[in-house]
Amino acid sequence: MSSATGQARELDLRELKRVCSNCSLKELCVPMGLNRGEVERLDKVVEASRSLHNGDHLFRKGDPMRSIYAVRSGTFKSYVINRDGEEQVIGFHLPGELVGLDAIHPDHHQCSVMALDTASACIMPFSQLSELAASIPGLQRQIMRLLSKEISSMVPRAADTTAEERMSGFLLDLSRRLGERGYSTSDLRLSMPRKDVANYLRLATETVSRVLRRFQDEGWIEVDRRDIRIVDSTALKSMVKGDDGEAQ
Amino acid sequence: MSSATGQARELDLRELKRVCSNCSLKELCVPMGLNRGEVERLDKVVEASRSLHNGDHLFRKGDPMRSIYAVRSGTFKSYVINRDGEEQVIGFHLPGELVGLDAIHPDHHQCSVMALDTASACIMPFSQLSELAASIPGLQRQIMRLLSKEISSMVPRAADTTAEERMSGFLLDLSRRLGERGYSTSDLRLSMPRKDVANYLRLATETVSRVLRRFQDEGWIEVDRRDIRIVDSTALKSMVKGDDGEAQ
DNA sequence: CGGCACTTTGAGATTATTCAAGATAGGTGG
DNA sequence: CCACCTATCTTGAATAATCTCAAAGTGCCG
Missing domain, CATH: 2.60.120.10 (Jelly Rolls)
Known part of the structure; x- marks a missing residue:
């Protein structure tokens, strides 16, 4: 442009x-x-x-x-x-x-x-x-x-407190935003190191690594270094407590 | 108006x-x-x-x-x-x-x-x-x-991770905002119950209570139910890791 | 003087961090 | 092309922080 x-x-x-x-x-x-x-x-x-x-x-x-x-x-x-x-x-x-x-x-x-x-x-x-x-x-x-x-x-992020909530919230947010721009919502390539993800989510780098492994063990995602495939987004969504989207 | x-x-x-x-x-x-x-x-x-x-x-x-x-x-x-x-x-x-x-x-x-x-x-x-x-x-x-x-x-709040950081950040933020409107910066009257403070800071109500007590034991604040007097704001400030305010 | 909501305190369970070590991939120079 | 080097990432064990559950204390209002 x-x-x-x-x-x-x-x-x-x-x-x-x-x-x-x-x-x-x-x-x-x-x-x-x-x-x-x-x-x-x-x-x-x-x-x-x-x-x-x-x-x-x-x-x-x-x-x-x-x-x-x-x-x-x-x-x-x-x-x-x-x-x-x-x-x-x-x-x-x-x-x-x-x-x-x-x-x-x-x-x-x-x-x-x-x-x-x-x-x-x-x-x-x-x-x-x-x-x-x-x-x-x-x-x-x-x-x-x-x-x-x-x-x-900036509102929805505030809701997630545990490491698993934050991590799934992060992945789903990324997936949604990529989808909005016409990219795949299931195959994500993280362009940032774990350290930055951890810092952003206010977690230790090791915790990010462990949570990703846990999600993979559950069969919700597939992790290959910075390539992440979301296999079961429903399961991830059930982790996050974010705003229910309904009027109150 | x-x-x-x-x-x-x-x-x-x-x-x-x-x-x-x-x-x-x-x-x-x-x-x-x-x-x-x-x-x-x-x-x-x-x-x-x-x-x-x-x-x-x-x-x-x-x-x-x-x-x-x-x-x-x-x-x-x-x-x-x-x-x-x-x-x-x-x-x-x-x-x-x-x-x-x-x-x-x-x-x-x-x-x-x-x-x-x-x-x-x-x-x-x-x-x-x-x-x-x-x-x-x-x-x-x-x-x-x-x-x-x-x-x-909304940026500065994101930085604080531990209960003590969040709590002192909360008190200092409140103090600053009250001061901006012409109220006392040292004598705060919280109009919200502990439960709301805890919820806002993503902590358990009990943790809020305990951290306030810890701060009081350190001599940094005086707590009387919802009245809080900030005695040593410097000590509180040293707790929060917020943005240093300098250009990078 | 209760009743009720709020607050504080304690003990044990859970979660995440820190510290330490090993694994893996990508890049570099021989 | 391979060995090595460094970044990054993963994993484990011990430690520290926070939460949950439970109970008792406090002040306010009718």
Whole structure:
């Protein structure tokens, strides 16, 4: 979804549709029925990052907030360093997902975001997005929706307390998110080491390893290093106590 | 900040300033330098809830999202019911804080919000706020900031893993938030039972009780039922591993 | 003065962590 | 191509933390 130079606009729009069809940024335009001119104006402010590799940073904590990012390929992790100098993994970001939304408020990034493998991102300068939102009806509301969605998405994780609950919650969450972007929901390739999974789930690395083995022994998953096949998602779901989805 | 009938507008603005001086909703107008007419337009869409009592709901999960709420007095808790039919406390909401921001995205509330004592809230109909945002420069951006702030606020809690870390983190967070609204940072009155604190921190009620006792034995706090005095906040701070606040 | 909800305390069971050691895969240089 | 090296991952045993179950203490309200 790189910005075009002007000619062959029609082609660009087709390319845009292909690459972005599974991207969260598309929610900024498509569903609100923006017209052709509005989509083009929006597209013009989006650029692509260079290719990043394992360990490269998209941005670091404290950097001034200039853009909203959408993962284009690969996986990222966001983290902060705590008072003891230890890393605290906050989340993982899959293709099509947005990153950096927490930084609008203080104008500076609140966490660092690092590539876990070969990865790239789309960059949407926030000031321009902000200006556009003021002039394109519906865009403003869509941005608010995206932010709100981000808030709601943090709720379910809080519910799981035991190692097995957290682990199955993690696998199911990953599976669902991959599915939403058109990937397999049963064959997952973890792009992060066990250490990062453990850190994210607030468990010891050894515990992650043991829980995965337990799940495998039960016949719920098949583990081959970082490849995980979900065999019995129903069993995994019965582990997590997450929100029942019903109104109360 | 109740809507006036028209006359004595000057008085209303003074009353508005008094009641709302510590309120998060004020960030929607004051800092962006809205002019007098804009503030009045904003004020006109805000109304106050009736008085609520312990156990009353501000809204329930699944309710259509019509408004953003700001706690005016008292305390609220937000929660969901999990698949086992157990309550999961998501958070507590103090005077001046916003509630319901997670519901913009799916148009329905994602959790239930209940009063813990005698409480009331300001109600800002979202459709009208949305319309105003389209016509008042800066308001749109302020709303985004509030949403973004909400996202960042969920990060630090994730870091604490042990019961003592969570408990001191909870006390310090409460102390800070009360301080931000002009209350004492050392003398806290918990308006929620131990059970809710425990649930929120994902601990057993007994563990909460024991950790509080341990803190008291160390001379860090004084506990008298739901009144807690923070004697040595430095000691408490040394317990939590939260984000170091520095750029990386 | 009960009754009731909340809170505290104790003892044993469970769960997860830490420490220590071994296994495995991927990359590197000979 | 193979041996080696290092990261990562797994496994085991002992330790520590938290939970569960059970019971007793406390304050509040009718």
